[in-house]
Amino acid sequence: MSNTRKEMTLNMGPQHPSTHGVLRVVLELDGERVVKAEPVVGYLHTGIEKTMENKLYYKALPCTDRMDYLAPMSNNLGFCLAVEKLMEIEIPEKVKWARVCLAELTRINSHLVWLGTHALDLGAMSMLLYTFREREMILDIYEACGGQRMMTTYIRIGGLAHDLPPDFDKRVREIIKVIPERLVDYENLLTRNEIFINRTRNVAVISAEDAINYGLSGPMLRGSGVNHDLRKDNPYSGYENFDFEVALGQKGDAYDRYLLRLKEIRESLRIIEQAIDGMPEGPYLAHVPGVVLPPKEDILFKMESLIFHFKIITEGFKSPFGAVYQGIESPKGELGFYISSDGSNKPNRVRVRPPSFVNLAALPKLVEGGLFADVVCAIGSTDIVLGEVDR
């Protein structure tokens, strides 16, 4: 037995339970220390951007659900807002409020999955079962709204696919009531859990300057104390009407980001409550003939609606020449859609600014110099969805 130092290269993934999908990390180790880490991505590349630029605007919408499949409504919202900005569509007030409500439900959905899987990675098995139980309630709302549990495509260009279901109010109020109680349970299990604290405190630390330089966004950026939230800074879809706080961390370690995401869930619940209390009456679709699909119930009875429906489905609508960018605060960070239009009925280029992709690029910074076992914690705490990283 010699005790000379030995360096080794270890391949982690792409089939590995704690890489949250098909992420591969090539690690150079010196004993237990990580010397160098290189994430390898692209195993889930499906060419969504290429697909979207070959489809009519509203037909490109279902592609967006399939990127960040844990937050489908956020993706729908980002794309629809970008197209609405391009086409200058005025959105009815009710739609704005309903969208905010759904986007915040989506944030809770995504954070719950994150909490469950992150805790599972660190050995707290039971969390996953609890968080998925609560997530089920949100998926039920999705199902009641769009008929699907995950790939909803419920938010459409100009409004929503259908009107909100009749028991929407009741279901959402149930969530507002139940989740705070359950959050206390989670906190009892984790926040002062010694093992959890030891695994996350001072692990995967990133300073504020580095976080900005790496272009991080969302909880990864705010965890380091940088106050940047697009809902507050550049409000979209009526977020300026809501009263909420931006959760901030201090040290930028995994534990801070854990506390921050829990706080975000609470703030989201506050927003949802305001949205559901103040939900205005009105149509669920903007009335823009030739651009926005007419309400489904009109198609059978109104000649004009039928004609417009047919025209939009077959030819789409012509868009003005130009390029727009719309960024939204998705659960993972800044999700942006850059649509470059050449004046035809299809986009010339759709660029998705993926928060997970940019956040993942900072992984070497998080893990290098740390222990090998903390790589799992760093990946979990970054909160990536490989569907969005690879698109």
Add this chain to the structure above:
Amino acid sequence: MGQANEIHNSFREFLTSKFDDAIVSEDNFRGDQSFYIKPEALLEICQALFNNDQLDVRYLVDITSVDWYGHAEEAKGRFEVVYNFYSLTHKYRFFLKTRLPGDNPKIRSLTDLFAAADWLEREVWDMMGIEFEGHPNLKKILTADELEGHPLRRDFPLTWEQPRFSWNKDDPPEVIK
């Protein structure tokens, strides 16, 4: 509104006073401010913006590219590279856009200034085939190593497939190494 205009003017003044020759044109479409610049001036402009404490342009949000193949716009240069900057102090977003020719498109890398540029530039190289000079590790990121071509170019066929694997053991295609 007035405050937003003031911030916008301070950015414009800074850019036009120092780099008047490098800025080809500017445009504000649906509230998105873009400056069209000459590609050779990119690094210089970004350095000046980065080092200015007042403007605080240290957050590079996105780099992307647009292919104008087969379009009237192609006359100005086939590829358009779009840099998306955000000033965290002023909460102000603006775009630097530049045009590159169709054959052998090249532009200076921003990796010296922004760590975020590393993966974003690799993605643009992989998907659109624009070379970033001075990038320390410019290799494919999303597509398979064997894939030839750059899928997001407009002349790349939509349903193009390149076999990666064959059971034909006597005649292995070249892609298997």
